[in-house]
Amino acid sequence: xxxxxNCYKVRLVARQLGIPIALKEYPEHGGLTRQxxxxxxxxxxRVPMLEFDDGRCLVESGAIIxxxxxxxxxxxxxxxxxxQMLQWMFFEQYSHEPYVAVARFWLGYASKEELEAKRAxxxxxxxxxxxxxxxxxxxxxxxxxxxxxxxxxxxxALYAYTHCADEGGFDxxxxxxxxxxxxxxxxxxxxxxxxxxx
Amino acid sequence: xxxxxNCYKVRLVARQLGIPIALKEYPEHGGLTRQxxxxxxxxxxRVPMLEFDDGRCLVESGAIIxxxxxxxxxxxxxxxxxxQMLQWMFFEQYSHEPYVAVARFWLGYASKEELEAKRAxxxxxxxxxxxxxxxxxxxxxxxxxxxxxxxxxxxxALYAYTHCADEGGFDxxxxxxxxxxxxxxxxxxxxxxxxxxx
Numbered sequence: 001x002x003x004x005x006n007c008y009k010v011r012l013v014a015r016q017l018g019i020p021i022a023l024k025e026y027p028e029h030g031g032l033t034r035q036x037x038x039x040x041x042x043x044x045x046r047v048p049m050l051e052f053d054d055g056r057c058l059v060e061s062g063a064i065i066x067x068x069x070x071x072x073x074x075x076x077x078x079x080x081x082x083x084q085m086l087q088w089m090f091f092e093q094y095s096h097e098p099y100v101a102v103a104r105f106w107l108g109y110a111s112k113e114e115l116e117a118k119r120a121x122x123x124x125x126x127x128x129x130x131x132x133x134x135x136x137x138x139x140x141x142x143x144x145x146x147x148x149x150x151x152x153x154x155x156x157a158l159y160a161y162t163h164c165a166d167e168g169g170f171d172x173x174x175x176x177x178x179x180x181x182x183x184x185x186x187x188x189x190x191x192x193x194x195x196x197x198x
Numbered sequence: 199x200x201x202x203x204n205c206y207k208v209r210l211v212a213r214q215l216g217i218p219i220a221l222k223e224y225p226e227h228g229g230l231t232r233q234x235x236x237x238x239x240x241x242x243x244r245v246p247m248l249e250f251d252d253g254r255c256l257v258e259s260g261a262i263i264x265x266x267x268x269x270x271x272x273x274x275x276x277x278x279x280x281x282q283m284l285q286w287m288f289f290e291q292y293s294h295e296p297y298v299a300v301a302r303f304w305l306g307y308a309s310k311e312e313l314e315a316k317r318a319x320x321x322x323x324x325x326x327x328x329x330x331x332x333x334x335x336x337x338x339x340x341x342x343x344x345x346x347x348x349x350x351x352x353x354x355a356l357y358a359y360t361h362c363a364d365e366g367g368f369d370x371x372x373x374x375x376x377x378x379x380x381x382x383x384x385x386x387x388x389x390x391x392x393x394x395x396x
Contacts, residue, residue, distance in 0.1 A: 043336045044293055058281055060288035067281035083256055083265035090258035094291045095242055138241045 005160035081148030099129035103168030203358035279346030286352035297327035301366030
C-alpha cells in the first residue's frame with residue numbers, strides 16, 4: 001500500500017540494508033486486505049505483511065523492520081539503547097500513528113463523503129497528534145536521534161508518518177527540532193522517499 | 199497504577215524473573231502522571247515507567263518488559279520466534295488495548311458521569327475489541343502460545359487486558375481456545391494476579 005507510512009517503513013529498511021524484497025500492491029481503497037485469501041495469512045486484515053517463499057507471514061510494521069534489521073546497524077547493540085529504540089517504536093504505534101496517520105488518511109486520502117462521517121473526530125486527532133509531536137520535539141531539543149545517539153529503527157518508525165503530517169493538517173513549522181531531525185533522517189545513506197516506486 | 203494492565207505486565211515479568219523492583223503507586227484518578235515532576239521524566243505522561251537509581255527512565259510497557267527479560271526464558275532465542283513475539287506485542291498495543299482496555303477503564307473504573315460522555319463510543323470499542331479477541335482465537339485454535347511454541351512476553355502482553363476483559367463488557371465464553379490459553383498462562387511458574395499487591 002504505497003501511501004501507507006507503515007508499509008514505507010518496511011521499504012525504507014529493506015532498501016537501506018540491501019535486502020531484496022518484492023512488493024505486492026494493496027490499494028488503500030480496494031478492500032483486498034479484508035478478503036478471505038488475505039485473512040488466511042493475516043487474520044487482522046492489515047498491511048504491511050512480509051510473506052516468505054516458504055509461506056511464513058509476519059505482520060506489524062514494528063516486528064517486520066525489527067526482523068529485517070536484526071544484527072544490522074539499524075538496531076543498537078547495547079541493551080539500554082535497544083530498549084529506548086523499542087520505547088519509541090511502541091510510542092509511535094500507540095500515541096502517534098492513531099492520530100497523525102489517521103488524520104492524514106481521512107483528510108488526505110478519503111472521499112469527501114467519507115471524511116464528513118469522521119469530521120467530529122478531527123479536533124481529537126489534532127490535539128493528540130500535536131501532543132505526540134510535542135513529545136518528539138522535547139526529546140529532539142536535546143538529542144539528534146531517538147535511541148543510542150545514532151539513526152535506528154526508532155527514527156524510521158517515527159519518520160514514516162511525521163514527515164508527511166502536513167497532509168493531515170499538522171503544522172510542522174511549530175516544531176523546529178523535529179523539523180531539523182526530518183532533514184537529518186532524509187540525508188541518511190540509502191534513504192528513499194515514501195513516494196518512490198520500487 | 200495497580201488496576202492498569204500495562205503496569206501489571208511489568209509486575210508479572212519482574213516477579214517471574216526474580217527482578218527486584220520497588221513500586222510507586224499512581225492512582226488512576228489522581229492526575230499525578232500529568233504533573234510537571236512526572237512529565238520531566240516522561241513527557242508522554244503515562245505509566246508504567248521504569249526508573250533506575252541513576253535517573254534513567256524507560257516507558258512503554260512493551261519496551262520495559264523486553265528490557266527486563268533480555269536473555270531470559272521469556273524471550274525466544276530464535277530470530278523468527280522473536281519476530282513473532284514482537285508482532286503480537288505490537289498487535290496488542292495497536293489493535294487490542296485501545297478497545298479492550300479502554301472499554302474496561304470506562305465501564306469498570308470511571309464515574310457514571312464520565313462514562314456518559316463516552317457512551318457513544320462503546321459499540322466501536324466492543325466491535326473492534328471483539329475483532330482483536332477473534333484474531334487471538336484464530337491463532338490459539340492451532341497454537342498453545344503466541345510465539346516460539348512456549349510462554350513468552352507475547353503471552354504476558356496479551357494476557358494483561360484479555361483476562362479481565364469481562365470488566366469491559368466482553369464475553370470471553372465466546373472464545374474457547376482463548377479461555378483455555380488464559381488458564382495455561384495463569385498456571386505458569388511465578389504467576390501473580392493483577393490484584394496482587396507487592
